[in-house]
Amino acid sequence: MNIVTCLKEVPGRETRYRINSAQSWIDESGVTAEINECDEYALEEALKLKEKHAGEVTILSIGRTRSEKSIRKGLAMGADRAILVEDEEDKVRSPHAAAAVLAGALRDEECDLILAGTQSDDFGYGQTGTILAQLLGLPHATIVMEVEALPEQGKVKALREMEAGWFQWVEMPLPAVLTIQAGISQVRYASLKGIMQAKKKEIRRIALDELGLNLDSLPRLEVSRLYFEESASKAEILQGDTETVVNTLVDKLRKEARVL
Amino acid sequence: MPGKIYVLIDHGQGKIRGGSWEALALGQQIASGTGKTLHAVLLGQQTADLAGQVAGKRVDSVITAQDDRLAEYDPDAYTAALQQIVQADTPDLLLMAHIYQNIDLAPKVAAALGRGLVTDCIGYRLNEGQLVFVRQMFRNKLNADIKIHSEPPWIITLQAGAVPIDDLEEGSGTVESRSVDLSSVPENRVQLEAIQAMKGKVDLNKADVIVGVGRGIKKADNLKIIEDLAQALNAEIGASRPVVDNDWLERERQIGSSGQTVSPKLYIGCGISGAIQHVVGMKSANCIVAINSDANAPIFNIATYGIVGDLFEIVPSLTKKLRE
Structure with missing residues (x-):
């Protein structure tokens, strides 16, 4: 099975947030980035599926050059290669744009399953994976707690979280897009061997412009003001x-x- | 700026979901502020009784679409039905409750329509005729005002509890049945069995006092201080999600949107930041005490009393005092 897993870098969990002077975003100075929590669990699911069914795990990311650190960490955990769409000016700030860029980067890829985190720890819109599925014409499931791939039947089963302690199994044909919930497993550590191997693994870089997308034509969400809760x-x-x-x-x- | 507001009404087991009443209440508020008309959309099978209930609220009309494919939630069928209704009627807004079903559905609808979606809204502002939506970001630590740049309808999902159901006004609207054509919609996603996590072993609802424990406890070995406090208070122990995900406590002790909803007389949250997914499960406690080292933790926004400090110092000291 060839699995693509989406990975985003976000401010670390321990960040003490400060707002920039324009009140439009956080002050990023001194903020340490880490892999978005759900995305780390998505990668873990991808690696487990690879262990079971063989194949290849590809990390797909949109970010600045410095995101390479998080990508290398993912490669050290066991992913085979990575694709980084370089967005040095942080232009991709809305779910429709992010999904279009991810879809563009996947144009020449062949994959059986796409995983993404349910939600990011910065914007937290919780839309990108599902929009990506729709753009690619693939079925999807969100807030997934468990994945059971049946590649020989061309299907995947996913356990979705529901309200009040309920869970629901759903089944879809492959390829499909699943958005993975945080906390569903124990995420592995990178081994020393993994860290050494990761240095040699390929990161294919795509400049945002190369994809030829007109991001301005897509629905856009603008953070017009960012602030601490007033009450x-x-x-x-x-x-x-x-x-x-x-x-x-x-x-x-x-x-x-x-x-x- | 006249126009129309549509509200998707969700239902299950023959009842309308609480979150949908809240979304309808939000629709009423925006309609009053903007002069737009308000319309409810009910998808399903045999929904006449439910439609009647919605029509008893202050709405201009209730639009029902009935089809076998809509009897149970199916993202493809629901998206297609909403797409057909919305494209014919061109509303300005499509409101939904931010429940698990719509977390799955709303982005798909937004993508199918090519329209902007703001999820998990906690409010809105009307700035010089322009609607701006408020939501939390950065693990719920910051609030953001979001402007949508897209053609209408703008799609909004509303956080549970953001608009009180008490605000919902009575009235009378018409019921209008609409046919949708779902014959070419693929049957991609099949629902298999639903399961419930270990229900019944621990009923937190019977407890007058609950000591809630969160990620701040750091590891299972540290839970002794929480157990001691619970014993001194004759309390049950509840947990936020990370504690359960790490197997530090059993899943049936989880409080929040994916766990139990409780309303004890006293709730003492130890090392709980107050993510909304937890807060929706305990905010109706009579008295909430929060002990957390981060003064900016959102739990302090809903607590009655707050102690900013190290729970490993405060909790044993509190236990000792209570035992005196």
Whole structure:
């Protein structure tokens, strides 16, 4: 099975966000990037499927040159090669554009299954994988917790998360697009051997312009203002050292909230 | 700027989904602010009774499309039906609840129509006649105002609880049946069995006090301090998703959109950031205490009392105090 897995670099989980002076985006200085959480789980699913069914895992990414670090990490985990669409000026900022670029980059690829994260940890629109499926005319499933490929039958089964503790198995013909939920497995670490091998693996670079897309003609979402929630801190924040705050809390729970 | 607002009404087991009533309430608000007419769209089979319920709200009309292919959710059939209705009627907005089904459906519809979609909205603003939608970004730590640049309809999914159902106004609308042609829609995706995760072992709904534990606990070995606090309070332990995903606690203790919904008298969240997926499951607790080292954690926006600090210091100290 040839599997393409989409991977995006986002600000790391521990980032303390600051807003830029134009209030249009975060201040990226000093922000450390890492692989988007869901995308890491998507890659893990791809690698597990490869172990079971053989074939090739290709990482597909849109990003700046510096995204290479995350891509190398993915290659070290076990992906075979990568395609990076270079977007040095950060032009691809809307799901329709991202999906069109991914579809463009896949024009000459043959793949049986495309995986993507359910959602990114920056914009978090949760649309790109599904739009990609529609652009490619492929079936899709979102928020997938488990994947069972049946390549000899040309099918894939996916367990979708639903509300209130329910899950639903769905089945689709291959090729298909699945968007993978975070936290569904243990993501492997790169071995030392993997890290060494990754240095020699191919990253095919495509300049955004080479794809010949007119991104301006696509639906676009503009972040017109980015800010911390204005209804800041409704909680009464208790002040003092540990002993003081604990005493105050117990007192308030007994006398004010009357819940103890 | 007159025009039309469409709201997709979702249903299951013969009942309209709560989120759809909220989306309809949002539609009413925007209609009032803009002078647009409001129309509900109901896809399914044998939906006359449901259509009647929706028509009892302040809507101009309820459009029903009935077809065997719409009896259960099927992304291809639902997309095709919505596409046919929307292309014929050209509304300005198509609103939906941000539920699991529409997380799957809305981007497909947006792609099929070639229109802009903003998911998981928590509100909107009307700036000089232009609608701007508010949503959270960066793991829900920041809010963003989003302008859509596309032809109408703009598609919006609304976060659960963003608009109270109490705001929904009564009224009376007409019911109009619409035929859609789904004969050429491929049957790609087949629904197989649905399963429920270990229901019944732990019923958090019976607990007056719940101690919730999140990613901040760092590892399973650290859970002892949470167990001690729960014991001192005679409380049940609940968890946010990362704790369950890491197998630190059983899945039936998960609180939130994919777990249980609880409303205890007292909820003490320890090392829980307050992602919306968790918050929807516990925000109706009478009193919420948040203990978190990050002063910007969204849990402090919904908590009654907050302690910004290290849970590994605060929690044992609180247990000790309660045992005195």
